[in-house]
Amino acid sequence: MSKGVVDVVVLGRGIAGAVLTETLLRAGHSVHVFDRKQEGNASMAAGGVVNPLVLRRDIPSWRAKELLPVADALYTSWQSRSGVRCWHHLPMVKVFPTAKEVDQWQRAMTAPESAPFATLQAEQEVDDGPFNAPHGYGTVRGSAWLDVPALLAAQHEELLDAGALSEQLVEEQDIRVGADGVCVGAVEARWLVRCQGPFTSPHGLVPVKGETLVVRIPGLVLTRMVHRGVFILPMGEDRFRVGATFQWNDVFEGPTEAGRTWLLERLTQLVDAPVEVLSHTAGVRPAARDRRPLLGITGPGEALFNGLGSRGVLLAPWCAEHLVSHLFHGTALDPEVQWDRVLPDASDGRTKE
Numbered sequence: 001m002s003k004g005v006v007d008v009v010v011l012g013r014g015i016a017g018a019v020l021t022e023t024l025l026r027a028g029h030s031v032h033v034f035d036r037k038q039e040g041n042a043s044m045a046a047g048g049v050v051n052p053l054v055l056r057r058d059i060p061s062w063r064a065k066e067l068l069p070v071a072d073a074l075y076t077s078w079q080s081r082s083g084v085r086c087w088h089h090l091p092m093v094k095v096f097p098t099a100k101e102v103d104q105w106q107r108a109m110t111a112p113e114s115a116p117f118a119t120l121q122a123e124q125e126v127d128d129g130p131f132n133a134p135h136g137y138g139t140v141r142g143s144a145w146l147d148v149p150a151l152l153a154a155q156h157e158e159l160l161d162a163g164a165l166s167e168q169l170v171e172e173q174d175i176r177v178g179a180d181g182v183c184v185g186a187v188e189a190r191w192l193v194r195c196q197g198p199f200t201s202p203h204g205l206v207p208v209k210g211e212t213l214v215v216r217i218p219g220l221v222l223t224r225m226v227h228r229g230v231f232i233l234p235m236g237e238d239r240f241r242v243g244a245t246f247q248w249n250d251v252f253e254g255p256t257e258a259g260r261t262w263l264l265e266r267l268t269q270l271v272d273a274p275v276e277v278l279s280h281t282a283g284v285r286p287a288a289r290d291r292r293p294l295l296g297i298t299g300p301g302e303a304l305f306n307g308l309g310s311r312g313v314l315l316a317p318w319c320a321e322h323l324v325s326h327l328f329h330g331t332a333l334d335p336e337v338q339w340d341r342v343l344p345d346a347s348d349g350r351t352k353e
């Protein structure tokens with residue numbers, strides 16, 4: 001696993017590139033990674049929340065039942081191999097904003113596809129804490145938190161030790177495609193997989209900015225995630241992450257006063273306690289127009305792994321397995337994730353979405 005000739009060059013090491021690298025190494029492939037952190041990096045701003053339900057409608061997120069065990073298996077074994085505690089099974093408590101949402105939750109508890117994830121149970125910390133929940137709450141089963149920066153830091157050390165990471169910006173002129181593969185700088189590979197997140201613009205990619213805060217709420221006892229308009233995620237030592245905003249214009253402008261105010265307003269609607277802001281972060285989600293991943297071979301020796309949108313932690317392990325199997329075993333790609341589904345259709349000028 002070093003410079004020279006490798007099976008795969010991974011370009012970009014957010015959660016997409018990191019999970020792909022781990023998946024390739026586990027499958028016995030050699031890898032070299034190129035990555036240089038830039039403002040707007042999605043994975044460093046991410047809450048890291050895995051939530052199998054879409055909380056506005058209380059329906060499962062795309063393929064949650066299939067994706068969740070794959071994510072759980074990878075992060076559990078990666079955590080024990082690296083020795084860094086980063087994967088936490090944490091229930092998510094949804095505080096109902098209106099009485100209407102109580103009925104919606106009751107329906108979710110009986111509908112076959114959402115029933116495994118929606119439950120009603122007493123949550124003592126919410127009942128006894130400073131939470132504003134006049135309409136009650138439901139608890140999501142199967143939710144979790146990945147401490148993404150901790151996992152990325154652990155892998156960073158491993159890759160550096162192995163000489164398998166170049167922390168440099170790759171320009172298009174650094175990439176040369178040959179008959180047997182691709183060269184990136186001095187590294188030759190059978191495949192180059194672009195995991196560049198929002199720092200590239202394949203067709204169909206829509207960047208969506210998000211902001212989060214880390215706050216201190218002295219004395220708040222909470223071992224669950226709580227959601228109402230925003231999520232609150234306990235990080236230990238009275239610290240909580242609060243997120244997130246969604247914004248479709250000026251996506252690379254960084255943290256804003258408007259974003260901070262919006263988050264704090266929602267937080268204070270939910271928790272009646274003094275809050276101190278410790279940090280404020282912005283990132284850009286690489287979302288596809290139809291909210292599905294963008295995967296597959298894009299040209300000789302080149303492939304794409306992008307479009308993880310707002311659910312990168314849940315999607316990345318399944319996507320990485322699927323892409324590796326496609327590249328090395330010729331397994332057909334699922335049409336729902338194939339990148340060229342979003343290309344303009346030459347025959348009638350419409351997109352294939």
Ligand SMILES: Cc1cc2nc3c(=O)[nH]c(=O)nc-3n(C[C@H](O)[C@H](O)[C@H](O)COP(=O)(O)OP(=O)(O)OC[C@H]3O[C@@H](n4cnc5c(N)ncnc54)[C@H](O)[C@@H]3O)c2cc1C
Nearest residue numbers: 012014015016036042043047048049170197210283312313
């Ligand atoms: C505020 C916010 C909150 C979020 N919360 C959650 C959450 O709770 N749960 C969840 O699952 N998802 C969440 N997301 C979404 C999640 O962050 C993304 O789905 C995921 O991080 C996308 O990862 P990525 O690897 O595709 O992109 P990125 O993390 O942006 O990584 C791309 C990497 O490629 C590098 N790169 C690009 N081009 C080059 C080049 N030419 N040379 C060298 N390096 C290059 C970049 O510098 C970067 O390091 C959130 C996103 C935001 C913004």
